Amino acid sequence: MATATKAYAAQTNTSPLAPWNFERREPKPHDVQFDILYCGVCHSDLHQIRDEWFPGIFPMVPGHEIVGRVTRVGDHVKKYKVGDLVGVGCMVDSCRTCENCKDGLEQYCENGSSQTYNGTEQDKVTPTYGGYSNIMVCHEDFVLRISEKLDLAAVAPLLCAGITTYSPLRHWKIGKGHKVAVLGLGGLGHMAVKFAAAFGAEVTMLSHSPSKQKDAERLGAHHFVLTSDKEQLKAVRNSFHFIIDTVSAPHDYNTYLGLLKTNGVQICVGVPPTPLQIHGFSLLGNRRSIAGSGIGGIPETQEMLDFCAEHNIVSDIELIDIKDINTAYERMLKGDVRYRFVIDMATL
Secondary structure (H helix, E strand, C coil): CCEEEEEEEECCCCCCCEEEEEEECCCCCCEEEEEEEEEECCHHHHHHHCCCCCCCCCCECCCCCEEEEEEEECCCCCCCCCCCEEEECCEEECCCCCHHHHCCCHHHCCCCCEECCCCECCCCCCECCCCCECEEEEEHHHCEECCCCCCHHHHHHHHCHHHHHHHHHHHCCCCCCCEEEEECCCHHHHHHHHHHHHCCCEEEEEECCHHHHHHHHHHCCCEEEECCCHHHHHHCCCCEEEEEECCCCCCCHHHHHCCEEEEEEEEECCCCCCCCCCCHHHHHHHHCEEEECCCCCHHHHHHHHHHHHHHCCCCCEEEECHHHHHHHHHHHHCCCCCCEEEEEHHHC
8 A cells, every 4th residue: 555645846847846745655575664854955956857967757856865764664674673763865776786786886786776766666667756755665775774863954965965975085095195175165065075074184175255265164174275266276286186076067177187186086076067178188197087976885875874973974954944945946056055955854
């Protein structure tokens, strides 16, 4: 018997989010059902309801930074019980059989992971619906354990903004002895600063907003460079081992590649709407690289959540009512949020 579910959805790529009801499936033997307490608001939610990346599946219920408490478990569930605090991030399933899945890299599933919303289940037919809703049902293998120690609302963005920045820092083994620049101080950038500093790197914030200097230092940055000041940029040429590029607006990659040391890497985690334009000499000079990184797999996401519980790391958030979501999107486009909106789902 399916479960009646309340949500906010976009009916088309031009309509605002509005209340919509649908049915979640009856929990299967390995499923966990939970009441959603908080859901983070990611810039990708806006990209997807507007069809800016690829054609959407409508009606679309966004949300992939989901925290809640378990209310039901399937007969064969071993990992969770009623009352547990849990989370779901950007994926709800994958093929489980390909090389990447077996290596705990389900985000790079060779047969296509099932996205939490605007995707399909592994049958490639049934649409998935996200966390701007009151109930979630998910296979236990894609459910994450959340510590009771942390502010739950501020944990929600860790499930996307957190893991998107934690994963590349871990993959490139960034830490003590490394000079790291973070480009852009938003939802992703503020988590990149926190993690890079926690891992022992020397962190520089690169931002075009002078008003963000104090915040960058509060979050853990050791230095601040105003990117609109050519002299400040010139002073940090050939300075960094790594740049974590969180910017999702068009920008000049060649300028920032020039800030890297020999063998330096610019790691892109933001997705601008237009293709990258890179001069060959920006890479050939000093053997620099540009790379990309998505979210982490399920094991790494759990590792990150455990690290955050141990080191008391959460996102800086502004809690909103769901009725204010369309206004929040408008503010997000203007950069008017420090640094992630989170929906209190009790307001649904």
